[in-house]
Every structure is written in C-alpha cells, then in structure tokens.
Amino acid sequence: MFILNPQSGIPIYRQILEQVRRMVASGQLPPGTALPSVRDLAVRHTINPMTISRAYSILETEGLLERNRGRPMTVANQAKNHSQLPKRLQQIGPLIEQTVVAAKQLQLSEAELVKAVRQAWENNDD
Amino acid sequence: MTSTVAAARLGKAFGAKQVLRDISFEVSPGDVIGVLGKNGAGKTTLLEVMLGFTPPTSGGIQVFGHESLNLPGDIKSRVGFVPQQDELLDQLTVRDQLRVIASFYPHWDSALIDRLCTEWGVDLDARIKGMSVGERQKLSILLAFGHQPALLILDEPVASLDPIARRQFLEQLLAISTDGQRAIVFSSHIVSDIERLANRIWILKEGRLDWQGDLDSLKESIVRLHIRGSGAELPQLSIPGVINIRRDGAFATAVVRDWAPEAQEALEKSASVQIEVESLGLEEIFVELHR
Numbered sequence: 001m002f003i004l005n006p007q008s009g010i011p012i013y014r015q016i017l018e019q020v021r022r023m024v025a026s027g028q029l030p031p032g033t034a035l036p037s038v039r040d041l042a043v044r045h046t047i048n049p050m051t052i053s054r055a056y057s058i059l060e061t062e063g064l065l066e067r068n069r070g071r072p073m074t075v076a077n078q079a080k081n082h083s084q085l086p087k088r089l090q091q092i093g094p095l096i097e098q099t100v101v102a103a104k105q106l107q108l109s110e111a112e113l114v115k116a117v118r119q120a121w122e123n124n125d126d
Numbered sequence: 127m128t129s130t131v132a133a134a135r136l137g138k139a140f141g142a143k144q145v146l147r148d149i150s151f152e153v154s155p156g157d158v159i160g161v162l163g164k165n166g167a168g169k170t171t172l173l174e175v176m177l178g179f180t181p182p183t184s185g186g187i188q189v190f191g192h193e194s195l196n197l198p199g200d201i202k203s204r205v206g207f208v209p210q211q212d213e214l215l216d217q218l219t220v221r222d223q224l225r226v227i228a229s230f231y232p233h234w235d236s237a238l239i240d241r242l243c244t245e246w247g248v249d250l251d252a253r254i255k256g257m258s259v260g261e262r263q264k265l266s267i268l269l270a271f272g273h274q275p276a277l278l279i280l281d282e283p284v285a286s287l288d289p290i291a292r293r294q295f296l297e298q299l300l301a302i303s304t305d306g307q308r309a310i311v312f313s314s315h316i317v318s319d320i321e322r323l324a325n326r327i328w329i330l331k332e333g334r335l336d337w338q339g340d341l342d343s344l345k346e347s348i349v350r351l352h353i354r355g356s357g358a359e360l361p362q363l364s365i366p367g368v369i370n371i372r373r374d375g376a377f378a379t380a381v382v383r384d385w386a387p388e389a390q391e392a393l394e395k396s397a398s399v400q401i402e403v404e405s406l407g408l409e410e411i412f413v414e415l416h417r
Contacts, residue, residue, distance in 0.1 A: 006321040009349070009405025011342035039304065046296055049304055050157060050325045075278060103403065 001036060004045050012047055016055035017093075022099045024075055026065050034072040035065065128191040129154055130277050131308040137184035138171055143169045143173030147333040149185070149367060155276070156297075156306040159208055160341070161313035162412055167330040169313040173281050176311070177207055186387060189277065203231055207273030208283045212266045216255040220265060222247060224272070231273035239272050246294055260287040271302065278302075280312035284319065292316065296323055317409040327408070329415060337416060341408070348411045349385045352402040353378040363397055370417045381406075381414045 002019050004012055023029040038056060041048035053080040057072055079091040103113045131153035138146040145168045151157065155286060163169045175187060178194035179198050187194045190201050197205075212225055220243075223247055228234040243250060244291060248265050254262065263286045271277060284292045296319055303323075312322055318359065319342075320327070327344050329337040348369070355361065355376045365371070366389070371380040390401055 006317055007409075008409045009345055009407050009410070011345045013342055042300060042304065043297070046293065046300065047322050048300065048325050050156075054342070 002041070004047065005077055006047055007044075008092050012051040012057070013055040016052060016060060020064060021062075023090050029075045031077045033075045034067055035074065037072055047083075067115070127197075129188075130157070131187065131189050131311075133176075133185065133187040135185035136175065136187055138168075138180070145333055146175070149333075149335050149337065151328065151338055153277070153309045153311060154213070155194075155309055156303075157309045157326055158303050159309075159311045159326045159328060160320035160326050161311065161328045161330060162315075162320065163313070163330035164416065168333045169330055172280055172330065173207075173279050173313065176279060177205065177309040177399050179211060193313065195202065198272075203233075203273060204271065204276040205340065206270035206278045208266050208270045208278075210281040212262050213253045214262055216253075216263060218254055219250070220252050220254065220257075221250040223243065223254060223265065224250075224269070227269050228272060232381075234272050234276055235274055236272075238270055238274075242268055242271070242298065244384070249324070260291060263287055264291065264295075271298070274302075276308055278310045278312075280314075282315065283312055284314065286314060288367045292319060299323060304374055313343065316406075321408050329412065331415065345405060345408070347385055348383045348406060348414070350406055350410075350414070351378075351380045351382060352404060352405040353380060354400045356398055360399070361397060363399075365393065369414060385402075 002016060004015055006012060008015065020029065020035075035056070036044070038049045038052045041047075041052050054064060060067060060073070062099055065073045067073055099117075100113070108116075129152045131151075132251055133149055133151050136146055136149040149172070160323070161169050161172070169294065171180070176194060178189070178197050189197060190204065192198065199324055210330050218226070222240060224352075228236065231264070242248070244266075244310045246260065246267055248264055248268065252261070254265070257265070263283065267280075267283055270280070272283060272367075284295055287295065299310065299312075300323065302308060310323075312320075312323075314337070324341055325343050326339065327334055353360065353363070355378075358376055360373060360376055360378050363371075363380070365380055365382060367382040367384040371378055385403070387403075390403065394401055395401070
C-alpha cells in the first residue's frame with residue numbers, strides 16, 4: 001500500500017501522511033477501507049512502529065482515519081468534505097512547483113511546458 | 127516512573143584525555159536510541175559508563191534508579207550487552223557457550239534462542255574457534271537476547287554481518303522492541319539500519335552530545351538551503367542556525383539547523399533571494415555536522 005523510504009530526508013511518518021492524504025483525496029482509498037495495522041506495516045517494511053503510530057494518530061485527528069476498537073483503523077467517511085478539488089489541488093501543488101522550477105532552469109517557455117504536460121496527459125490515457 | 131537510564135552532566139577522562147564532556151540524557155522504556163559518532167568520538171566509552179564497567183569522572187549516571195557502578199545482581203540481570211569485541215570462549219562449542227551464559231539467568235528463553243539459531247543459521251555444534259567473524263557476532267547477539275533484558279546495549283553489533291544477516295537482526299530487534307517495555311541503545315556506522323530502527327538519535331561529537339532527540343525531528347530540523355540571488359554576487363546573508371555555507375557567485379548552499387518552514391518566505395524577502403529547501407537523510411546530516 002505504501003512506498004516508504006527510510007533513508008529519505010522526509011521522516012517516515014510524513015511519507016505515510018502524504019500518501020494516505022493523496023490516496024483518500026483521489027478516491028483510491030474509499031471510506032471503510034481497512035488500513036494495515038501499525039505492527040503489520042512495521043514488520044513488512046522493517047521500520048520502527050512508533051513513526052507509523054504517529055502518522056495514524058495525526059490522520060485520525062485530521063478526520064481521515066477512524067479507530068475501531070479491536071479492529072484495524074479504517075478510512076473515515078469523507079462525505080462532509082464535499083469540495084474535494086481545492087484539497088486535491090493543494091496536494092499536487094509541491095510537485096507542480098518543482099516542475100516549474102525545473103522547466104525554468106532548462107529555459108523552457110510556459111507554452112512549451114504546457115505542451116509537454118498535455119502530451120504526457122494524452123500518453124497516460126491508455 | 128524511573129527512567130531506564132538517567133545521566134546528569136556526565137564526564138569521563140582517561141588521565142589527561144577528556145573523552146566525554148557534560149553529557150545529560152534520559153532513556154525511557156520503549157526507546158530505541160541510535161548512537162552515531164566518528165571513531166574516537168566516545169561512543170564505546172559512553173556505553174561502558176552506562177554499563178558500570180568504568181566510573182564517570184564527573185557527573186552521575188543511574189540505571190533503573192541505581193548508580194551505574196553499584197548495580198545489584200537482580201538489576202544487572204535486566205541488562206544485556208553486545209560488545210564490539212566479542213567475549214566468546216574459543217574452546218567451547220556454540221551449544222556449550224549458550225549453556226554457560228544461560229546458567230546465569232533464571233529467565234533464559236531457550237525457545238527463542240533455539241528458533242533464532244535455526245533462522246539465523248547458527249550451528250550449535252560448531253566450535254567457536256573456527257567460526258567466521260560474522261558467525262561470532264551473531265552468537266554474541268544471541269547471548270544478549272536470551273535473558274530478555276529490559277535494557278539492551280549494543281556496540282557496533284552488525285559491523286561484520288552481510289546485508290541479509292543484518293536484516294534478520296533488525297527484524298528481531300524490532301520484534302523485541304515493540305512491546306514498549308524495553309529500551310535499546312545501539313551504536314552503529316550503518317546509518318540505514320539506524321534510520322529503520324531508531325526513534326531517537328544521539329550524535330556524539332568530540333565527547334559531547336551534539337544532537338539528542340527524535341529522528342523525525344532531526345530530519346525536519348537540519349535541511350540544506352539552495353539559495354539563488356538576482357545579481358551576479360549574492361549579498362551577505364544572515365541565516366539563523368547556519369551550520370555551514372558555501373558560496374559560488376550568485377549561488378550559495380547553506381546547511382542549517384532548527385529550520386522552520388515559515389522562515390523561508392522571510393529570508394527570501396529580506397535578502398531578495400530564491401530558496402529551495404532540500405531535506406537530508408541521516409548520513410548526509412551526519413556528514414554535514416562534521417564539515
């Protein structure tokens with residue numbers, strides 16, 4: 001479910017936060033989906049469970065996940081957050097900024113970048 | 127609740143040589159502490175003082191509430207240690223060595239040790255004298271696990287192990303640490319192992335604790351800033367928390383600590399620069415702290 005890199009400069013709990021937020025916002029993790037337990041994830045990825053626990057707690061506070069006594073944590077009902085679009089746009093913001101910076105460094109024009117993005121979108125449609 | 131280990135302004139000198147300076151820390155149950163430091167920074171000395179093998183020359187250190195030098199027998203049996211140089215008895219077989227150590231501890235978990243010997247491929251009938259460095263190291267680790275210590279201290283425990291053996295060791299260490307009742311303190315040069323296992327990091331530099339805190343906080347605190355000015359030369363910059371800075375015409379790279387994301391905008395405006403923030407892995411952080 002998650003791609004975790006312990007050597008990254010981004011702490012593991014933050015990697016989990018970003019991935020869960022993105023997957024919930026995009027509908028990849030629909031409400032009711034059970035998440036792997038802290039222990040299962042820790043064992044599967046060979047990482048300290050405390051950082052996973054921290055991520056899950058934050059996500060619970062954010063209302064993305066809910067605890068079910070004796071059973072795995074599940075994705076909470078997101079129906080209250082009707083307007084998903086601003087959230088989804090916010091998720092992709094950093095990636096877009098990185099792309100813009102790289103394009104400018106390569107001295108590409110805005111039009112050239114937009115054209116390349118369109119091309120990638122079309123190629124991805126299959 | 128008593129801390130597992132508590133040190134207050136610990137100092138250790140060997141003759142005129144001051145090896146540890148003004149070290150204070152607490153180890154709590156559930157902690158997995160990774161200790162990093164250059165060779166000669168004082169890691170082994172620190173661990174030996176924790177174990178009561180040698181007295182501090184200043185300050186104090188307590189283990190389970192008792193002075194480290196005077197640990198009663200029942201407290202000692204709650205501590206496990208894997209030394210850098212193994213203390214195995216060459217003439218014995220693995221089976222006999224295990225038996226000798228097990229005899230000291232009423233709570234020896236033979237089922238666990240048997241299982242690990244099988245999983246880790248440790249030959250019970252092998253004579254220690256003929257074993258490779260890696261095999262000896264695996265046995266040393268087993269000897270420290272068997273009595274289920276509440277405080278486990280390991281000094282470079284995997285230096286001689288191949289990646290598979292290291293991974294098996296990590297998995298086992300994680301398995302025993304997850305009950306939240308044990309504390310583990312281990313020093314290692316294998317930073318990637320520390321990044322998996324530890325929740326707290328101690329960085330020892332010239333005998334002092336240069337960093338002491340959560341691994342997550344460390345990665346959020348120390349970042350590398352890539353700074354680009356608008357002119358041909360960057361103006362003088364006043365960057366809070368700077369550890370080192372390299373300038374190259376209109377560009378500069380600065381490694382800073384105690385970074386707050388809010389500081390970026392303020393810095394960009396005040397110096398008319400553009401900043402890209404690069405987060406750093408643990409090895410990179412360690413190297414930068416020593417530049």
